[in-house]
Amino acid sequence: MVHVEGIQFRYGKDSPKLDFPDFRCAAGEHMLLLGDSGTGKTTLLHLLCGMLRPESGVLRVADRDLCATSDRDLDVWRGSELGIVFQRSHFVQSLTVAENLALPHQLARGHVPANAIDRLSSMLDRLGIAHRANARPSELSVGEQQRASIARALLHQPKVVFADEPTSALDDRNAEAVMNILEREAASATLVVVTHDQRIKDRYSNCVTLKSADS
Amino acid sequence: MKLGLFYQAWRNIAAKPLQTILSLALLSFGVGMVSLMLLTEKQVNEAFQRNIKDIDLVLGAKGSPLQLILANVYHIDAPTGNISQREAEKVLKHPYIESGIPLAYGDNHEGYRIVGTEHSYVEHYGATLAKGKLWKSPFEVTAGARVAENLGLRIGDTFFSAHGLKDQTDIHTNKTFTVVGILNSNGSVVDQLLLTPMESIWNVHLEDGEVVDAETREITAMLLKKRNPLAVLTIPNTLRETNMQVALPSIEVNRLTQRFGVGTSALRAIAILIMALSFASIFISVLDNIRTRRHELALMRTMGGTPSTLYRLLLLEGGLLSTAGTALGLAISRVGMMTLGQLVESQFHYDVAAFAILGSEWALAGATVLVGLLAAAIPARQSLRLDISRTLSEA
Structure with missing residues (x-):
């Protein structure tokens, strides 16, 4: 489901070249991309999401060769096949929490199907934020925002879910709770968690550690 | 959603x-x-434009030409004065003039002008009767549609005129006007006038039994239609020694x-x-x-x-x-x-x-x-x- 091989990337001509380790993640498998700050975790995540293009190498995600896909197709592909949980929760502030959660459906497919609405209600219920469905994102606590962010990444039932530092801003108890929610809701999807959080390093057997270029 | x-x-x-x-x-x-x-x-x-309609010249008392037009074509200003009917008819007989409609006024009813004129005035603006008939005898009035509507006038209603164009202080209670007809609205100036024979205007200020001498009869203005374009140049010259002037509505409006x-x-x-x-x-x-x-x-x-x-x-x-x-x-x-x-x-x-x-x-x-x-x-x-x-x- 995720296949990375010989990936090299640099931000500009004068920037250092980043080499990333090869790895695979099968369909339905959960894995960890572990690395300290500056090892290129977020860059790799953006490469995996098709937001950056590598200089060379093989990059296949959700049956798609990202190097051979146009920008426009990548935009639509992200909306339908990927779920992304960002380190800091981003929302469209003019929309309600429920509308934010349904937005990927609207953007990728042009409409919000009725079954998505049903899933939205039950998901918000399971995550304990059903009462915040009609609130503005800015009215939510950090923990609620993180849960809403997970719900948004999973509502459209993506094949692959990427989570960027989902626990870095949380205390131990909340970090554990968020990881449990993420694993439970993404049980049938391929889950790749990018983190430097040592608290969750032993959570998955499939773990790839990123090292800085000078180490 | x-x-x-x-x-x-x-x-x-x-x-x-x-x-x-x-x-x-x-x-x-x-x-x-x-x-x-x-x-x-x-x-x-x-x-x-609607009210200029085929009026080439307006004959009236000397003064502001624009005022003459505003007063006698649009009825939104005070007239420049009165002119002798006999002198005005001389101008009407000029070979370059095809026709003319006399206007005489100076009184009002509830702020609406009572205008003495001839039936040709109604015909000129293409107004038609909604009810009743056109005036025939002195003190008979045919009301414009807007006046009738705003004042609630009906056939057979009577009223007294007041001196001036708006004032309601000097009311002539000795002469009674009777509404004999009401016109359809056609968007022209006629809608807002109370039309009556010229004699009504001349006689309203007289005591019973008095008559106005034909020599001294005055009118306010005469709306002229030219026969020859040279009328615009010639007529003003003929009026130099009189108290009259002609103004061109199109020029004044421009x-x-x-x-x-x-x-x-x-x-x-x-x-x-x-x-x-x-x-x-x-x-x-x-x-x-x-x-x-x-x-x-x-x-x-x-x-x-x-x-x-x-x-x-x-x-x-x-x-x-x-x-x-x-x-x-x-x-x-x-x-x-x-x-x-x-x-x-x-x-x-x-x-x-x-x-x-x-x-x-x-x-x-x-x-x-x-x-x-x-x-x-x-x-x-x-x-x-x-x-x-x-x-x-x-x-």
Whole structure:
């Protein structure tokens, strides 16, 4: 489901070249991309999401060769096949929490199907934020925002879910709770968690550690 | 759940009420001013042109030619004085003059002028009878449609005239006018007049039994139709030694509209300046939206939104603002027209209120929406070049 091989990337001509380790993640498998700050975790995540293009190498995600896909197709592909949980929760502030959660459906497919609405209600219920469905994102606590962010990444039932530092801003108890929610809701999807959080390093057997270029 | 671009654009606009209100207020005020000027110009020009109708010259007492026209063609000013009927008829017999309609007035009823004239006056304006008949004997009155409606006059009603054109203080209770007919409305000056034989005007100030000598009969003016274009040059020369003058309605009206023109041009320039400010406001609003919502826009790209989706969303926000501002502006101009109409109606008895959207207003609306879209389109282009990775990393 995720296949990375010989990936090299640099931000500009004068920037250092980043080499990333090869790895695979099968369909339905959960894995960890572990690395300290500056090892290129977020860059790799953006490469995996098709937001950056590598200089060379093989990059296949959700049956798609990202190097051979146009920008426009990548935009639509992200909306339908990927779920992304960002380190800091981003929302469209003019929309309600429920509308934010349904937005990927609207953007990728042009409409919000009725079954998505049903899933939205039950998901918000399971995550304990059903009462915040009609609130503005800015009215939510950090923990609620993180849960809403997970719900948004999973509502459209993506094949692959990427989570960027989902626990870095949380205390131990909340970090554990968020990881449990993420694993439970993404049980049938391929889950790749990018983190430097040592608290969750032993959570998955499939773990790839990123090292800085000078180490 | 409705989450289309239109809904998103609306929510984004509504999320910034102060900015939205400022843009809307500027645009609607600018559009409203231009639209009101277009409406007013059209109504005033139509009213002027409709009432000039085949009147080439107006013969009256010396004084301001414009006043002569305003008083005797439009009945919105005081007459310059009276002239001898006998002298006026001499002018009527001039070979260059085809016909003339005499007018004599000086009294009113409830602010509406009582005008002594001949049936040819009604025929000239193409007015038709709605009820009753045209006047025949002295003190019989045929009322214009607007007068009849506003004063609730019916056939057989009687009233006394008051001296002057508006005052109600000096009432001639010795002579009773009787309504014998009511005309259909045709939008001309006749609608607001009470028409009666010339004799009514001459006799109203006399005691019973008194008669006015034919030699001393006076009229206020005579509306002339020329037979020969040279009348315009020749007739004034023949009047040099008299107390009379002729004025040309078309020239005087042109002069008047030119005088108004300076004012309306200045107002139009101010309105266009306000509209330009509102476009700048929309431009800044969209630009500001792109800056403050960069992360949201980048986020939308990670959820399936294409650059074209974002561009259309921002364009729609500008389009919605300019469309709403235009619609509001047209509504404001209607309210302004209604207020102006009431003012003109109470002052001059003219109905200038009109609410149908003019062709020029459609053009104004179309141009405004288009420029509003353009004001949004220029900054919205930045969304096409949005670097999602960098934007989200900066968050």
